[in-house]
Amino acid sequence: MEVVAASPDPVRMSFLSALLRDAGIACTVLDAHISAVEGGIGAFPRRLAVAREDAAAARRVLRDSGEAPEG
Numbered sequence: 001m002e003v004v005a006a007s008p009d010p011v012r013m014s015f016l017s018a019l020l021r022d023a024g025i026a027c028t029v030l031d032a033h034i035s036a037v038e039g040g041i042g043a044f045p046r047r048l049a050v051a052r053e054d055a056a057a058a059r060r061v062l063r064d065s066g067e068a069p070e071g
Helices: 010-022 032-037 052-064
Strands: 002-007 027-030 046-050
Touching: 002 010, 002 052, 010 027, 010 046, 010 052, 046 052
Parallel strands: none
Antiparallel strands: 002 046, 027 046
16 A cells, blocks of 8 residues: 555545545545544544555546645
């Protein structure tokens, strides 16, 4: 797995996940539970991960959609 984006905003992560899934790229949101437990102060951003072989395509989809990864 390779992280292609990170954000403390759960809505943005849902949107990025939808972009990737619409492009046929399976993805997983990591750290969603710890991010929720810490109270939303942004100390633990959620991370969006894809299979290593899909990372370049995922980054391209995000970039072409105007959603350049934050981290």
